[in-house]
């Protein structure tokens with residue numbers, strides 16, 4: 364069966380000053396042709412570093428992306444960044460629907476779908492995040508919640524290889540806790556089935572990332588699970604050493 368080249372994407376969140384560009388330089392220097400064959404890398408730094416990160420990454424064939432975008436292309440939206448602006452800065456990806464956006468900014472599925480559609484309009488690949496809370500998992504509702512998020516937040520017509528889905532259980536983000544590989548396998552299979560229902564057999568081309576406390580120590584067991592096509596990495600993406608150790612799993 365078709366398996367897409369995996370993607371390891373780093374989400375820097377609200378972290379990173381000029382001094383952190385050295386980490387990006389190190390990542391760029393160590394991403395050799397052999398590793399590039401096996402795994403795609405992307406970094407989503409804060410917008411303030413985008414331009415300078417772009418210059419470092421250009422030669423290394425490492426993609427970069429935004430962490431959010433507004434659904435409109437331009438206009439009176441103080442503080443917001445459009446997908447077109449990210450594309451203009453050279454981005455290939457944008458994360459939409461991260462649980463921190465859902466929680467901190469009250470973003471719901473309909474808005475996230477509009478943002479994902481904006482990303483496609485601008486020629487970006489949206490990384491659409493879904494995931495259940497601890498209470499939802501404990502209530503046995505994890506897959507129902509994730510399926511509803513997929514139904515509500517994925518763009519309605521899209522080539523399956525033009526979107527990425529990230530399964531990020533909210534309780535695993537930044538906590539050091541992770542689901543078991545069996546739980547990850549079940550959820551990723553459920554997501555694949557949902558994508559197949561929405562997009563048909565071509566849904567094999569959609570990369571489904573796992574995210575939530577991925578570290579060098581647990582990356583191998585989490586990333587080798589069936590239907591896990593890479594990782595969305597928060598904390599461990601802030602240092603070149605940890606981010607590269609995770610990517611090296613694929614070498």
Ligand code: PEP
Pocket residue numbers: 374531535536537538539574575576577595596597598599
């Ligand atoms: C994230 O928030 O996208 C994430 C996966 O964070 P962490 O790796 O720090 O849990």
